[in-house]
Amino acid sequence: xxxxxxxxxxxxxxxxxxxxxxxxxxxxxxxxxxxxxxxxxxxxxxxxxxxxxxxxxxxxxxxxxxxxxxxxxxxxxxxxxxxxxxxxxxxxxxxxxxxxxxxxxxxxxxxxxxxxxxxxxxxxxxxxxxxxxxxxxxxxxxxxxxxxxxxxxxxxxxxxxxxxxxxxxxxxxxxxxxxxxxxxxxxxxxxxxxxxxxxxxxxxxxxxxxxxxxxxxxxxxxxxxxxxxxxxxxxxxxxxxxxxxxxxxxxxxxxxxxxxxxxxxxx
Amino acid sequence: xxxxxxxxxxxxxxxxxxxxxxxxxxxxxxxxxxxxxxxxxxxxxxxxxxxxxxxxxxxxxxxxxxxxxxxxxxxxxxxxxxxxxxxxxxxxxxxxxxxxxxxxxxxxxxxxxxxxxxxxxxxxxxxxxxxxxxxxxxxxxxxxxxxxxxxxxxxxxxxxxxxxxxxxxxxxxxxxxxxxxxxxxxxxxxxxxxxxxxxxxxxxxxxxxxxxxxxxxxxxxxxxxxxxxxxxxxxxxxxxxxxxxxxxxxxxxxxxxxxxxxxxxxxxxxxxxxxxxxxxxxxxxxxxxxxxxxxxxxxxxxxxxxxxxxxxx
Numbered sequence: 001x002x003x004x005x006x007x008x009x010x011x012x013x014x015x016x017x018x019x020x021x022x023x024x025x026x027x028x029x030x031x032x033x034x035x036x037x038x039x040x041x042x043x044x045x046x047x048x049x050x051x052x053x054x055x056x057x058x059x060x061x062x063x064x065x066x067x068x069x070x071x072x073x074x075x076x077x078x079x080x081x082x083x084x085x086x087x088x089x090x091x092x093x094x095x096x097x098x099x100x101x102x103x104x105x106x107x108x109x110x111x112x113x114x115x116x117x118x119x120x121x122x123x124x125x126x127x128x129x130x131x132x133x134x135x136x137x138x139x140x141x142x143x144x145x146x147x148x149x150x151x152x153x154x155x156x157x158x159x160x161x162x163x164x165x166x167x168x169x170x171x172x173x174x175x176x177x178x179x180x181x182x183x184x185x186x187x188x189x190x191x192x193x194x195x196x197x198x199x200x201x202x203x204x205x206x207x208x209x210x211x212x213x214x215x216x217x218x219x220x221x222x223x224x225x226x227x228x229x230x231x232x233x234x235x236x237x238x239x240x241x242x243x244x245x246x247x248x249x250x251x252x253x254x255x256x257x258x259x260x261x262x263x264x265x266x267x
Numbered sequence: 268x269x270x271x272x273x274x275x276x277x278x279x280x281x282x283x284x285x286x287x288x289x290x291x292x293x294x295x296x297x298x299x300x301x302x303x304x305x306x307x308x309x310x311x312x313x314x315x316x317x318x319x320x321x322x323x324x325x326x327x328x329x330x331x332x333x334x335x336x337x338x339x340x341x342x343x344x345x346x347x348x349x350x351x352x353x354x355x356x357x358x359x360x361x362x363x364x365x366x367x368x369x370x371x372x373x374x375x376x377x378x379x380x381x382x383x384x385x386x387x388x389x390x391x392x393x394x395x396x397x398x399x400x401x402x403x404x405x406x407x408x409x410x411x412x413x414x415x416x417x418x419x420x421x422x423x424x425x426x427x428x429x430x431x432x433x434x435x436x437x438x439x440x441x442x443x444x445x446x447x448x449x450x451x452x453x454x455x456x457x458x459x460x461x462x463x464x465x466x467x468x469x470x471x472x473x474x475x476x477x478x479x480x481x482x483x484x485x486x487x488x489x490x491x492x493x494x495x496x497x498x499x500x501x502x503x504x505x506x507x508x509x510x511x512x513x514x515x516x517x518x519x520x521x522x523x524x525x526x527x528x529x530x531x532x533x534x535x536x537x538x539x540x541x542x543x544x545x546x547x548x549x550x551x552x553x554x555x556x557x558x559x560x561x562x563x564x565x566x567x568x569x570x571x572x573x574x575x576x577x578x579x580x
Contacts, residue, residue, distance in 0.1 A: 052272035052281040081574045087382060091566045094381040098574060155573045162572065163317070192274070192281040193317075223276065231276040234514050242510030245329050245518055246503055249525055253336025256529035260337075260537075261344065 037061045038203040038215040045190060047223045053192035056219055058201055059185040061178070066205040066212065067118040068173055068184055069129055072108040072219070074199050079103055081159070083152070098152055101139035106194050107160070108167045110186055112175065120209040127204060127211055131157055131168070164191035196221045277517035278322045286316060287520060291330060291527025298528065299338045299535020300542075301551045302494030303472035304331040304502065307392075307558060309524075310469075318520065320576055325509035325516045326524070328502045331470060333525035334532045335499040341536035342492030349443035349489050353496040355453035356460075356475065360501060363461020371466055387466055389562055395477050396555035402481070403548035410545065444485040444493075456482055457497075470498050470505075473555055480548065487544030491536075 037060040045054045058070050078101045085095035111118065115130050124133040135153045143149040160166035173186045184203075198220050205213040223231055233241045274281045290312055294305035306327050313323035342348050374383050435449035456478045464471030472494055479490040510516040539547060 047274055049274060050270055050272060051274040081576065084570055084573045084575065091385070092568070092570055093385055093566070094575075152574070159572050159574050193279070195279050227274055227276045230518055234277050234510070234516065234518070238511045238514055239507075241514075241518070242507040242516065245510055245516050245521060246332055246506050248518070249329055249332035249506070249521065250336050252522075252525050253333040253529050253532075254340065256333075256533060257337050257340035260341065260530075260533040 036063070036203060036205045036213040036215045038201060038217045040201050040217040040219050043217065043219045045219065045221045047196060047221065047227055048225055049227060051192060051227070054190040055187055056190050056201075057185065057187045058203065058217070059183070060203060060215065061181045061183055062203075062205045062213075064177060064180065064182040066182065066207050067112045068175070069109065069111040069115065069119070069204040069206060069211075070173065070186060071127075071129060071202045071204070072106065072188070072199060073104040073202075074106040074194070074197055076102045076104055079105075081156070096142075098143075099139075099141045100156060101141070103138050103156070105197075106165050106191075106199060107134065108188065110168070110172055110188065111170045112173045112184075114170050118206050118209065119211070123206075123209065123211055127202075127214075129204070163193045164189075165193055190219075190221075194221060196223050273519055273523065275318075275322075275517045275520045277515065278318045278326075278520060280317050282316065282318075282520070282523075284523060287313075287523035288527040291334075291524040291529075292531040293527075295334045295337070295528030295531025296535040296538075297531075297554065298331070298334045298472075298495065299341065299532035299537075300491070300539045301472075301535075301547060301554075302338070302476055302491030302498075303551070304335065304470035304498045305472075305528075306331065306469045307467075307473060308554075313520075318517075319515075321509075321513055321515040322517050322520070325506070325513060326520045328470070328505040328509060329516050329518075329521040330524035330528050331498060331502040332506055333521075334528035335495045335502060337529040338495040338532035338536055339492065339499055341533055342488075342495060345540070346443070347488045347492035348496050349441055349485065349493045350496065352441045352444055352453055352479075352483070352485070353493045355450060356457035356479075356493075357497050357500055359454040359457020359459075360461035360464070360471070360475075360497065361504075362454075363458035363463075364465045364501075365461075366458070367462040367465025370462065374466075384467060385562070385566060387463060389559060389566070391463060391467070391474060392555050392559040392562070395474065396552050396559055398481075399477060399548050399552035400556060403545045403552060407545045407549065441485075444483070444489050446484050448483060452483065464501075470501055472498050473551070476551065487547055488540070491539060491547070495532075 038058060039060055041057040041059070042054060043056070045056075056072070058072075062068060078099065081098050081100065082094045083096050083098045084092055087093045087095065109115070109129060115124065119129060121132075124130050125136060128134055128137045131153075135150065138153060138156075140149050140152050140156075143152060157166055167188075173184050175182050175184045177183075198218060201217040201219060203215050203217075204211045222228075271283055271285070272281045273284055290309065294309045297303060297308070298305050306324070309327045309330075310320075310323050313327065314320050318326070339348060432448065432452060435451055437450040438447055439450055440447045457475075460471045460474045460478060463474055475494050475497060476490055479485045479494065480487060485493070506516060542550075
């Protein structure tokens with residue numbers, strides 16, 4: 001009987017110790033992540049009838065003396081694009097297709113200073129920060145050598161920049177001392193070209209050319225109302241969508257004809 | 268929120284309302300004037316505005332349904348639609364279109380599609396534009412010197428070609444156009460235009476109009492009405508197929524475009540009746556030649572972007 005009590009007491013003591021250890025761990029990690037915080041305001045963007053892009057502000061707190069990099073991306077995907085080349089040394093034409101794998105559709109990087117000055121090349125590559133790092137992350141086929149690969153990646157970035165889907169800036173993040181913390185804030189334009197989906201905002205606190213901490217937040221873009229209904233119908237009820245489009249066009253054509261006919265357009 | 272902009276649910280982009288309405292008005296005007304759908308002008312313009320190539324082509328077909336309904340109705344009211352001729356051209360065009368789609372599949376498989384498409388564009392537009400321009404210029408000069416005002420019919424000489432055409436079987440009279448031809452003629456030439464239109468990814472109005480004027484010898488004003496009638500049915504078919512198989516018709520963009528194009532087509536039809544056949548032809552020839560020059564520039568100047576979306580030409 002005494003032996004059983006001893007066993008129960010031992011188990012109880014062990015459990016208590018384990019509980020204390022867990023609690024300690026929890027407090028420790030909570031303190032660690034509390035050094036860098038991130039909040040994206042306007043993180044649920046609704047695409048309605050009159051949508052023409054939006055703005056997203058990212059703010060939070062970081063340790064003083066750290067530099068910050070804010071990266072906004074969509075999940076990696078793949079894109080198939082046409083490549084142009086000279087045929088017969090004279091005419092510019094589509095000469096084939098290029099497959100881009102592991103490419104985010106949206107890629108936006110903002111930093112307190114020039115990225116090359118605050119992060120080492122290894123760290124940039126590890127966290128896929130900046131176009132050179134993204135270039136090594138992306139797979140391009142077909143590309144026979146590094147020079148060709150680099151050429152097509154640069155063209156890809158030019159193409160994305162022209163649609164406002166790839167952006168980069170430095171010095172636009174404002175920071176201010178708040179007690180023993182550094183508050184930061186940036187307001188970024190959200191392009192209307194960014195399709196519905198989930199986007200990830202990652203803030204990196206940087207010191208001595210290394211990422212010392214990171215925090216994440218989300219931005220969700222969603223179609224609503226008539227836009228959602230039409231996009232859904234175009235995909236899910238394609239036949240009816242086609243018929244309705246044709247009937248609407250016929251009705252519009254006849255309607256305008258009748259209005260003009262009454263006005264004495266014909267003779 | 269900006270009420271000047273509307274979001275396009277299929278193109279997944281936002282556009283200033285005035286741009287598609289204005290574009291629709293301009294292209295609808297050409298449609299009512301010359302009996303062309305205007306796809307060879309509208310689709311590249313929409314792509315320039317950031318609309319994905321597949322959506323631009325499909326949505327343009329949808330708006331042409333509206334513009335050509337409006338235009339056909341306006342021309343029908345004044346008796347300028349030859350339904351019989353239109354029907355035979357339509358049958359020929361439909362069969363030619365099917366053959367053209369197979370030709371494109373074959374060219375895509377061999378990797379030569381883009382070269383053939385671009386060359387067909389330049390050659391067809393160049394030849395048609397130059398021929399129409401020279402022919403209408405000389406007939407304008409001729410009618411001036413003879414002080415004749417009957418410029419509606421092209422000058423018809425009894426050449427070997429016409430004798431050959433008259434020797435073909437199944438001769439029938441097309442009352443509205445006032446011409447007698449073998450039934451095979453609209454079927455064959457409709458088919459020929461159908462093949463080229465499918466290869467080039469356009470409705471083919473700018474090819475059909477010269478065929479009707481120079482080969483079928485129809486009066487210019489009946490040509491415009493009949494061409495629009497034929498385009499209407501072509502575009503109904505294309506709109507449905509694009510919506511059903513590619514999900515690429517943007518309803519809101521189509522509505523914005525047709526707001527302009529239906530009105531433009533009516534104005535074009537009214538304005539066209541005030542112009543002579545030769546004048547209409549020379550203006551159309553000038554537009555066709557201008558588009559040819561634009562394509563030649565595009566082909567020879569270094570593009571600003573060396574990659575583009577898949578799906579368009």
